[in-house]
Amino acid sequence: MILRIPIGGFALSEETAAALEALKEDRMLFRCTFDIQMGGIDMAVPYLTERQTPNLLIVEAPPGQDQLFQSLEGLANVCDPDTRLILVGSDNDVELYRTLTQQGISDYLVTPLTPEKLRESIAKTYQGQSADAYDGRIIGVLGAAGGVGSSVIAHNITNELADLYEEKTAIVDFDICFGTAALNFNLQPRQTLTDALGQVGRLDGDLLDQFFMPFGERVSLMPSPASLTTGIQISQEAFDALMRALKPMSEFTVLDIPHVWSPWIGDALAYVDELVIIARPDLTNLRNAKNMLEYLGPKRGTDAPTRLILNQVGAAKRADLSAKDFREAVAIDPALSIPYDPEAFGRALNNGEMMSVAAAKSKATLAIRELAKLVSGKVEEVVEEKKSMFSLFKKSKK
Numbered sequence: 001m002i003l004r005i006p007i008g009g010f011a012l013s014e015e016t017a018a019a020l021e022a023l024k025e026d027r028m029l030f031r032c033t034f035d036i037q038m039g040g041i042d043m044a045v046p047y048l049t050e051r052q053t054p055n056l057l058i059v060e061a062p063p064g065q066d067q068l069f070q071s072l073e074g075l076a077n078v079c080d081p082d083t084r085l086i087l088v089g090s091d092n093d094v095e096l097y098r099t100l101t102q103q104g105i106s107d108y109l110v111t112p113l114t115p116e117k118l119r120e121s122i123a124k125t126y127q128g129q130s131a132d133a134y135d136g137r138i139i140g141v142l143g144a145a146g147g148v149g150s151s152v153i154a155h156n157i158t159n160e161l162a163d164l165y166e167e168k169t170a171i172v173d174f175d176i177c178f179g180t181a182a183l184n185f186n187l188q189p190r191q192t193l194t195d196a197l198g199q200v201g202r203l204d205g206d207l208l209d210q211f212f213m214p215f216g217e218r219v220s221l222m223p224s225p226a227s228l229t230t231g232i233q234i235s236q237e238a239f240d241a242l243m244r245a246l247k248p249m250s251e252f253t254v255l256d257i258p259h260v261w262s263p264w265i266g267d268a269l270a271y272v273d274e275l276v277i278i279a280r281p282d283l284t285n286l287r288n289a290k291n292m293l294e295y296l297g298p299k300r301g302t303d304a305p306t307r308l309i310l311n312q313v314g315a316a317k318r319a320d321l322s323a324k325d326f327r328e329a330v331a332i333d334p335a336l337s338i339p340y341d342p343e344a345f346g347r348a349l350n351n352g353e354m355m356s357v358a359a360a361k362s363k364a365t366l367a368i369r370e371l372a373k374l375v376s377g378k379v380e381e382v383v384e385e386k387k388s389m390f391s392l393f394k395k396s397k398k
Contacts, residue, residue: 003126006033006054010047012040015112016060016088022115027270027300028123041071045078053080056122060088060111072105086121088113119301136247139375140272142257144279144288149311151175152345153278153338153368154256155184159354160372162218167251170212170220172242174268175258176232179224185215186352192225194232200241208245220250239264243271252376270299274375275306281313281320281337290330307335309371315340335374338367 007029011017020036023029037043040060059075061068068089075085084106089096092110100108106125109117141157143150155171162169173181173193182189196203196211212220246253257268269275269292277292279285289308300306308330313320323334344359351358355365 003029003032003122005056006035006052007056007058008044008048008054009034009036009058010040010044010060011036011038011088012060012062013111019113019115019118020058023118023122025298026115026119027304028119030270030299041075045071045074048075048078053078053083055082056084056086056125058086058088058118063090084125086118086125136250136253137274137377138243138247138253138255138272139274139276140255140257140268141276141278142269142292143259144277144285144292146259148278148280148285149338149345150259150276150278151180151256152184152349153276153309153311153371154254155181156355156365156368157276157372157375158252158254159215159219159356160369161252161254161376162216163356164369164372165251165376165378166218168218168220168249169252169254170222170246170250171254171256172222172246173224173256174234175226175256176224176230176234177226177228178258179226179256181221181256182213182223182226184349184352185219185221185354187213187215187221187223189213189223189225192223194225194227194230196222196242197232197234197238200238203241203245205245205249208242209249234262234264236264236267239267266295266299269296273304273377275300275304276309276371276375277306278309278311279326279334280315281310281322281326282316283321286321286326286329289326293330293332305375306332307371307374308332310334310337312340313337315342336367336370338371339363 007023009017009020011020017036017038020034024034035054037047040062044057044059057079061071086107086109087100087105088109088111090111097108107121109121139157141150141154158169158171161167171181173179176194190213191211193211196208199207212222215221255268255272257265275296277289279289293306293308296306308326310323310326323337327333341359341362341364344355344362344364347353348355348358355362355368359365
């Protein structure tokens with residue numbers, strides 16, 4: 001879940017203010033805008049009287065309950081009806097917690113406050129809901145080094161997701177200079193990613209759909225121009241606009257991310273719901289994967305899986321590093337290994353076919369199918385509908 005909402009924070013202590021500031025770096029919230037003030041609940045009421053209320057308020061109250069409910073009523077009077085409130089206080093009182101949540105407070109947290117505790121509360125508050133009404137799942141695929149086969153894997157898991165779940169699936173080739181999606185799907189591009197980027201200021205789902213090419217009944221492809229002379233660079237703003245339009249269009253959208261480093265790449269890797277890092281079992285890929293995972297760890301958090309996949313396993317045989325070597329170096333187990341099968345991959349690439357067509361029984365094809373299942377996120381969840389913010393305190397906003 002990625003939230004894109006305004007968040008207002010009103011802290012009394014430096015510790016609470018620091019926890020609020022730390023949220024700005026969290027993957028779930030890095031699209032949010034923050035307005036953090038000191039002064040607690042007494043500051044919040046006059047401050048919000050003259051300003052638009054943010055979607056989420058995080059407000060610290062002073063010790064003692066005598067004036068608390070009066071202060072909350074005053075706060076409710078200056079807030080929009082759909083605003084949510086997380087209240088922070090020092091009174092560790094179960095009855096107080098029950099009373100507050102029964103009256104519509106989203107959560108009550110007892111100090112000392114940590115970023116982890118606060119993040120967990122926000123996730124619970126918005127569980128099962130999307131601040132952007134986004135529905136689709138974004139899957140990013142990136143190579144730990146050049147030439148590891150990440151694009152081929154990205155294209156094939158796109159096709160497998162469509163076949164496995166009979167859902168609309170899209171692939172976007174972000175490698176402007178050297179992208180191979182059109183070749184691998186055996187399509188002749190009419191329009192490409194650069195054409196979409198040229199319209200980025202007015203992109204919506206209907207317009208963006210014109211830049212996709214169909215492949216079969218369920219797969220859509222946005223190819224790259226594979227050109228060195230476009231002169232177009234992808235900015236963070238352009239990436240944001242593409243994602244806003246892309247996410248509702250398909251059940252699954254796979255991003256084929258090039259092995260380069262720029263601000264929008266870092267943004268993309270933090271943003272995607274699932275990140276797949278493809279690595280050969282050699283020392284260079286181990287080093288690069290370690291660097292990537294250490295960089296991305298605090299940005300993606302624990303709720304956004306990053307999966308390390310070993311590809312072309314067996315190509316060097318005796319020189320191959322093992323899954324254990326990677327586990328000891330990067331502190332995560334490779335999710336799976338895709339065996340080296342040059343004949344099957346070569347036949348698929350030369351014929352412009354997916355592996356499921358060119359070599360349906362290949363062990364590499366079966367491994368790609370398992371990877372598609374891993375990144376699909378197809379799990380059943382029962383989510384309780386959340387209450388609106390301190391609804392029983394609500395009156396009309398002045």
